[in-house]
Amino acid sequence: MKKLDLVCPAGTPAALRVAVDNGADAVYMGFRDETNARNFPGLNFSVEELAEALDYAHARGAKVLLAVNTYAAAGGGEPWIKAVDNAAMLQVDAIIMADIGLLDYAKRTHPGLRLHLSVQASASNAVAINHYVKEFGVRRVVLPRVLSVTEIRDINQKINIESEVFAFGGMCPMAEGRCSLSSYITGKSPNMNGVCSPASHVAYVKQGSDLKANLADFTINKFSAHEQAGYPTLCKGRFSANGAAGYLFEEPTSLNVTRILPELMAAGVSALKIEGRQRSKAYVRDVVKNFRRAIDAAARGERMVINMDHLSEGGQNTTGAYDKKWM
Amino acid sequence: MDVMSSSKLSLGPLLFNWDAEKTRDFYFAIADDAPIDHVFLGEVVCRKRLAGKNYLPDIMERLQKAGKKVVLSGLILISDERDMKASQDLAAAADDYMVEANDLSLVSLLQGQEHAIGPYINIYNEATLKYYEQQGGRHICLPPELPAASLRALAKVATSDLEIQVFGRMPLAISARCYHARAHNLHKDNCQYICNRDPDGLTVETLEGQDFLAINGLQTLSYRYGNLLAELPELAAMGIQNFRLSPHDVDMIKVSQLYRDFLDGKKSLAQTNDSLEAEMIAIEFSNGYYHNVAGLEQVNKP
Numbered sequence: 001m002k003k004l005d006l007v008c009p010a011g012t013p014a015a016l017r018v019a020v021d022n023g024a025d026a027v028y029m030g031f032r033d034e035t036n037a038r039n040f041p042g043l044n045f046s047v048e049e050l051a052e053a054l055d056y057a058h059a060r061g062a063k064v065l066l067a068v069n070t071y072a073a074a075g076g077g078e079p080w081i082k083a084v085d086n087a088a089m090l091q092v093d094a095i096i097m098a099d100i101g102l103l104d105y106a107k108r109t110h111p112g113l114r115l116h117l118s119v120q121a122s123a124s125n126a127v128a129i130n131h132y133v134k135e136f137g138v139r140r141v142v143l144p145r146v147l148s149v150t151e152i153r154d155i156n157q158k159i160n161i162e163s164e165v166f167a168f169g170g171m172c173p174m175a176e177g178r179c180s181l182s183s184y185i186t187g188k189s190p191n192m193n194g195v196c197s198p199a200s201h202v203a204y205v206k207q208g209s210d211l212k213a214n215l216a217d218f219t220i221n222k223f224s225a226h227e228q229a230g231y232p233t234l235c236k237g238r239f240s241a242n243g244a245a246g247y248l249f250e251e252p253t254s255l256n257v258t259r260i261l262p263e264l265m266a267a268g269v270s271a272l273k274i275e276g277r278q279r280s281k282a283y284v285r286d287v288v289k290n291f292r293r294a295i296d297a298a299a300r301g302e303r304m305v306i307n308m309d310h311l312s313e314g315g316q317n318t319t320g321a322y323d324k325k326w327m
Numbered sequence: 328m329d330v331m332s333s334s335k336l337s338l339g340p341l342l343f344n345w346d347a348e349k350t351r352d353f354y355f356a357i358a359d360d361a362p363i364d365h366v367f368l369g370e371v372v373c374r375k376r377l378a379g380k381n382y383l384p385d386i387m388e389r390l391q392k393a394g395k396k397v398v399l400s401g402l403i404l405i406s407d408e409r410d411m412k413a414s415q416d417l418a419a420a421a422d423d424y425m426v427e428a429n430d431l432s433l434v435s436l437l438q439g440q441e442h443a444i445g446p447y448i449n450i451y452n453e454a455t456l457k458y459y460e461q462q463g464g465r466h467i468c469l470p471p472e473l474p475a476a477s478l479r480a481l482a483k484v485a486t487s488d489l490e491i492q493v494f495g496r497m498p499l500a501i502s503a504r505c506y507h508a509r510a511h512n513l514h515k516d517n518c519q520y521i522c523n524r525d526p527d528g529l530t531v532e533t534l535e536g537q538d539f540l541a542i543n544g545l546q547t548l549s550y551r552y553g554n555l556l557a558e559l560p561e562l563a564a565m566g567i568q569n570f571r572l573s574p575h576d577v578d579m580i581k582v583s584q585l586y587r588d589f590l591d592g593k594k595s596l597a598q599t600n601d602s603l604e605a606e607m608i609a610i611e612f613s614n615g616y617y618h619n620v621a622g623l624e625q626v627n628k629p
Contacts, residue, residue, distance in 0.1 A: 071451035074473070075480035101454025121449075124406045127414075127432035146503035151407055174500040174547070175404055177449060180472040181499050181540070184549055184622035187615070189472055191449065212535075216621065219533040235500075239531045239539060241510045248510055248531060248542070249502075327504045327515045 003299040004261070005271035007065065007164060008288050011043045011278055016053050018281045019062075023292030026063035028096060029053070029277065030194075035083040036067045037120060038277040039194030047086050054090060063093035069118035070194045071099045081105065088113045096142065097121075098177055103136040116140040119166070120177035120190070126158035133161055140164055142273060145255070146175050148324045149263050156268030165264060167257045168287055169275030170313065171320050173235055173250035181234055186216045197233045204229065213237075230314060254312035255320050258291070259305045261298040264322075287311055330563040331590045335364040336583055337490055339468075339573040340371045340400040340427075340445075342498070342543055344523040347382050353574070354386040358393040361580045362587040365466075365569070366390050369400040369417070371429055371445070373505070373544045374410050375518070387424075398466070400427040403447045403501045404545065425466065434462055441465045446492060446571075447501070451477065453484045460487050468571055471497040471553060474619035475561070482566035491562065493555035494582060495573025496528060496541055496548040497622060506542040526576035538611070551623050554612035556589065556603065557596055577607055 008024035010016035019027050030036025032044040045053060050066070057064045066087045072080035080102055087095045088110035095113055097103050098120035106113055119142040123129045132138040140162040143152060156163055172179065182196040183189030190196045197215055205212045213221045213232035220232030230236075235249040257264060257272070264272070272295065274287055290306045297304040309315045320326050338357060341350065357363060368383060368390075370376050387397050401417050402410055417426050418436035427443035428434045434444065443466040450456050450469055459467065468490040469481065482489055505515040507522040507529060522529075528541030528548050541548040552575070555562065559570065570590075572583055582603070589599040615624030 071449055072454070074452045074477035077452055077454070099449070099451065099455060100458050101452050101456075104454060104458055121431075123431065124404060125411060125430075125432050127411065127435050128405070128430065131431055131435035131438075146404065146406055154408070173504055174502045178403070178447065179500040180470075180497075180622065181547060183472050183616070184497070184499050184540075187619070187621040191451065192472065218537055218539060219535040222534045238534055240534065241529050241531050241542065244510070245534060248506060249547075250504075321503050324516075325514070 001265050002270065004265060004269065004295045005164075006288070006291055006295055007271050007273045009274055009277040009279065009284060010053070011038065011276075013045065013049050013053055015277075015279075015281050015284045017056060018285045019288050020057050020060050022285050022288040024062055024288055026065055026093070026271075027053075027057060028065040028067055028273075030067045030069075031083050031086070033079050033083075034192075034194050035070055035080050037069050037118075037190055037194045039070070040199070040278055043277060047090070050086075050092070051090055054092065065094045065096055065116060066092045067096040067118065068102065069096050069098045069120045071191045072102055073192065077101075084110065084113075094140070103132070103138070107136045114139050116142060116164070118142055118177070119144055122175045122177040124175065126155045129155065129159050129161070133159065140270065142166075144175050144177075145171055146321050149260065149267050149322050150324075152264070152269065152322075153267035162270035163268065164271035164273050165257075165269050166255055167272035167274055167291065168308070169254055169279075170233075171250070171253070171255040171275075171318070185218060185234055197231075202232055228314075251316060252314035253316040253318045256308055256312065256317035257319060257322065258294045258308070259303065260319055260322060261294055262301075262303055265298060283311060330568065331560060332592065334559070334563050334568040334570060334590050336362065336586055336590075337365040337367060337468075337569055337571045338363045338579070338583070339492060339495070339571045340367045340369055341574045342372055342496075342546065342548070343526055343528065343574075343576075344373075344376050344520060344544065345526055345576075346523060347379065349526075351382050351386060353579070355389055356580060358386075358389040358395060361583045363395060363572070363583050365396045365398055367398045367400045367427055367443075371400050371403050371447070372501075372546045373522075374402055374413055376520070376544075377413060396425070398425040398427050398443050400445060401429050401433045403429045404503065405430045405432050406503060427466075427468075434459065434464070438462050444468065446470050446498065450481070453480060456481050456485060460485070466490065466569070468492065468569075472616050472622060475558075475617050476619070478562070478567060478617075479565045485566065488569055489567045490569035490571050491555070491567055492553055492571040492573055493559065493562075494571075494586065495552055495575055496550075497553045497616070498546060499540070499549055499622075500547040502545050502547070505544050506547065507544050510542060549613070549622060551611045551613040552607075553614065553616070554603070555614055555617055556586065556599060558614060558617050559586075559590065563590075581606055
């Protein structure tokens with residue numbers, strides 16, 4: 001079995017160097033605008049920074065994947081076209097996209113550019129994936145986090161391109177690229193603006209000894225004095241239905257697949273993706289180091305369980321939909 | 328005929344898990360009395376709910392006899408063989424009926440044949456719209472989060488019939504996880520079809536008691552009901568002339584008649600609004616997406 005590729009987040013040039021130095025096989029990033037799904041202040045790359053990043057990574061044997069994975073705006077698609085053109089000009093190793101119009105443009109205009117299908121395209125079955133292969137020549141699919149390991153294996157038997165799965169970090173309980181919860185509450189969405197539950201709409205409000213974490217004036221969670229307050233991502237809050245309160249959608253938790261690496265390899269997965277372009281350099285360093293060890297161990301046929309609870313949201317981790325029990 | 332009176336009303340697929348009798352009565356009444364042109368039928372949210380829907384042929388026949396065009400809608404999320412089988416069955420029916428794809432895989436199965444495309448397929452820009460039209464998309468319902476500027480730009484280049492939802496809770500998300508089952512401490516595999524308890528979805532409140540969202544099995548909907556009544560003249564003028572009413576457990580015949588009368592110039596906007604609000608006293612409406620603000624907002628134009 002082929003060794004798994006370790007694909008790591010690079011929110012900034014500094015994080016990129018940390019990821020490459022600690023064993024990333026590939027790094028991914030976005031340009032500093034709404035063309036990528038982590039359009040946060042202080043993150044991402046200019047064209048010049050991406051050129052330097054390519055030199056740095058290539059000199060050390062790592063690949064550079066550029067995410068242009070939001071949906072181009074009607075009547076205003078120039079930033080997306082420019083991002084694709086710049087990716088081709090700089091000769092990135094692959095561009096990660098979700099928008100059909102952009103995939104079509106990239107294929108026609110830059111036939112040499114390697115295309116990866118973003119998780120934001122939510123291609124959750126072999127028929128959809130093969131359509132992207134046939135129509136646009138996509139070479140790798142990042143699978144949506146709605147599939148069990150068995151379903152991933154079934155898909156891989158019916159496609160002849162590489163698959164990449166999420167391995168660690170924040171986890172959407174919703175099918176990615178098919179969620180407008182954030183824009184319903186804040187006006188800004190992952191698909192259109194590259195943000196979810198944006199910090200610009202977050203407020204922490206004291207209420208007696210409690211702390212409320214609000215998003216656009218909606219209380220997403222409430223923490224008592226002994227609880228650690230978390231970020232109010234709107235699908236990971238505490239709400240109530242039928243009079244009972246709890247985490248109705250998902251708990252604050254992080255995905256961690258280290259303990260199922262052998263199963264993912266057997267299911268035909270080619271690459272593991274670490275989420276977290278918004279994370280610190282220290283976080284990237286620790287996660288990349290741990291996954292380097294785990295992947296190398298799995299390649300030797302060993303199962304290595306690495307405790308990374310201190311790097312997880314709420315100190316909890318899950319294997320998400322990979323295990324059917326999650327559903 | 329002006330652009331308003333030549334516009335058509337669609338009844339979107341029933342998103343909720345109503346029992347067989349209620350569903351049959353509902354559609355028979357729609358067939359007999361509602362001024363609806365296109366009726367979208369079928370289960371889009373959860374494949375498990377397809378079991379026991381053997382009454383669909385009766386409904387289809389009654390609707391067609393009443394002169395309504397029947398469109399068969401497919402599942403939103405297709406992740407295993409059984410989901411795919413449902414799509415293949417629909418594709419096989421495409422010679423006799425218009426089929427609405429809600430996932431790219433069904434578009435792929437229907438490639439080259441005329442079909443409809445639902446709001447769950449991401450069409451955000453002209454190039455994407457054009458691509459789907461080239462695949463055979465003839466009747467295309469656009470995603471609910473698009474603002475007026477995007478709708479206008481898309482309408483300008485469209486060669487297909489564009490549609491937008493103008494009434495009902497807006498679909499916001501789909502998941503592999505069943506939130507209805509989770510809210511009742513059940514597993515999806517043994518869900519007991521608990522979603523049938525909430526004919527309009529299960530209200531989600533914040534810990535402060537603010538109305539927030541609505542759960543519908545694997546789907547999450549807006550708490551507020553989208554309502555683009557006031558925007559109909561602008562939509563029709565930009566070339567979007569199919570208006571989707573999403574079924575709810577209210578008097579949909581009356582609701583559709585109100586929209587129809589407004590489109591036909593028989594009632595003013597104020598009269599129609601008053602009647603709609605009188606019919607649905609407890610319901611809050613919103614039109615924020617159209618006005619490029621948060622979807623839950625209600626923007627009242629001066």
